[in-house]
Amino acid sequence: MTLSLILTIGTLVGVGVFLLLRRNLLKLIIGLSLISHAANLILVGSGGFLGRRPPIILPGPLPYADPLPQALVLTAIVIGFGVSAFLLVLLYWISRVRGGAAVSDLMELRG
């Protein structure tokens, strides 16, 4: 479980960075959200996978899933949703104002 999680996180970050380095702004946004998903997975992993029992205190063997990282990730996903939505609207405006969505269309601010 842990190994597959690590591999998934690595892949997500790798693909995300690759997309960040493209010259297309839509790909930039997709890359950003992939990286933030990787961060969410790290947060899930930080709780460890100690058991499959739900975190309800009942008599019985102790190891149960840690509920806190899941609550945190839920919050982080919601925030990521809001941020992606904002970025997509921003990209839409940029492409309307500049007539394109490539990095080379954005060269106004320098120095």
Place this chain on the structure above:
Amino acid sequence: MRRPTTILATTVARLILPFLLLFSLDLLLAGHNRPGGGFIAGVMLVAAIALQYVVFGVAQVRRRLPRGSLGLTATGLALALGSGIPGLLRGEGFLKSWVIHWSLPLLGEVEWATAFIFDLGIFLLVAGVGLTLLALIGEDRP
């Protein structure tokens, strides 16, 4: 005019809409003790409407939808904020929630948490934001 969609898509979209809306409502009501909640219910509602956008086109959907999704957002936020105030005033902490047991005529004993008001607020908020987004960038292809 936009391109005509296949009859398969229009039929499925029309059939599936009430179920999606009901599912969204179920998620909202289930939220306290089972998987679900205000956010995911709101997202489900917006997804259901986004499907209509995709299949029937912006103009037709907008004609049927009531305006004022921004008002929905404000109402939702106000509800969510308001649900936290009693706990603050009673000195037990902002957003403190209580569980109330009601006995209703048909359903019998019902457990109801005041946290539902918060969930309802989040539901309205997410639905409002989602619909505003659809209206903002659903318009045309750049």
Place this chain on the structure above:
Amino acid sequence: MNWVPAPILLSLATAILCSGLIRWRRAQVWVSLLGSLATTAAAGRLLLLVWEAGPQVHVMGGWSPPFGIVLVADLLSGSLVALASVVACLSLLYSTGYLEEREARAGFHPLFHFLLMGIHGAFLTGDVFNLFVFFEVLLLASYSLVAYGGTGAQLEATLKYATLNLVGSAVFLLAVGALYGLAGTLNMAHLPARLAAAESPAIVLAILLLFVAVFGTKAAAFPFHFWLPDAHSSAPTPISAMLSGVLIKVGAYAILRLGGLVFASVQALAQPVLLGMAAVTMVVGALGALAQRDVKRLLAYSSISQMGYILLGVGLFTPGGLRGALLLILNHALGKALLFLAAGHAVHAAGTRDMQAMGGLRALLPGTSAAFLVGVLAIAGVPPLPGFFAKLAILQALLAAGHPVLAALAAAMALATLLYLFRAWQWIFWGTTQKEATHAVPIGMRAPVAVLALLLALVTASLGPVSAWLTEVAAQVRSPEAYVGRVLGGEVGSPGAQGGGPAR
């Protein structure tokens, strides 16, 4: 009734009311102004309470501290909340004059109050993940406000700002995950004991450095500073004042809070990194400002340089260094807000942001010229003003800690600051009139500048009490026992041992 959440909740309530009143512009403006006044009053009340009765704790939702989220106001966060709400009030007043001229679009006031809510929340929270949430609130609001006018330059600046800070947010989450995996708690009062007991301080140090990178991005510290000149210069002027005056200090606050409280056990190990970053930030900002002709870009670069000074003091973490950094935060919040707002007058009157194309505005805007000079003197650190004593304190602390090179650098950059700010004042207000200025500056835009200049004069006049207050704040930051004791209610270490913490 607990006063700790009041500034956050009042900002949120004002934001909601404003978005409800979005069609009634006049009502919206009044609600917005009254709401920010109420927030300021609540912040003042809270600060008084903290001063009289020590750190105040609010337990959210009735979940007791190590498990639930707490809001904590100590002298540091209380003072910063009060400062932020004062600057916010004045920026908002300025915006009423500024926006009416430019066809105010709906959505400004709700976003402004969401921004304020995020700032207050970030200052007041006692939980690391909650800090992330409030950071995202204030960042999302600030992205929207930078993009507010919708011009190409604004959208471009927003994209840079948002992209860099989103990567920063991902790193924030990574650091939070690592922290939770290591310590099993995210409560700021509960963490120090857990981290001090960690087997390998190297991992704790690595996590602290991740946090320094994240908050360095928010505070525009050296390798992560390049979004700031674009974002702060492209934003509407009242927002520039807010961003430069208050928002970047949130990053410095977070470094101070985490370094001083949570990571106290490895704080000394991270010091070289922080000092190095701060020194380069100071130099890069000053050099960038020297090269500018656009007044708002110059002020933005100057903000980077001043953040370098603040981070030097924060990084030293000695009583003198902290007092200097805190005084500089106060000085820069008032002074830079003043400079941005006054520069707004000049830009408004001359219709250009190029300083060399302005010239001779002294005759048209004598009050603005005087106020701008006050701001220049404050930021450049000319003797009677607080900026001088702040920089002096930081210099002395650097020398006392055995960093003569950094001290020399700081002194040299203070001279550079004087040079570029004076040159800007001269370019804008003296010389021959190059452009026939036509626009009059409305009263709503004049009043906040006057009030800020008066506030700076007030701080100068009462430097003794202010300095004593900041010494007290610095002392509380350096010995956070009162903070920890208030949050955990005396039993450090025992709660949470049987809870959801991962067994390693």
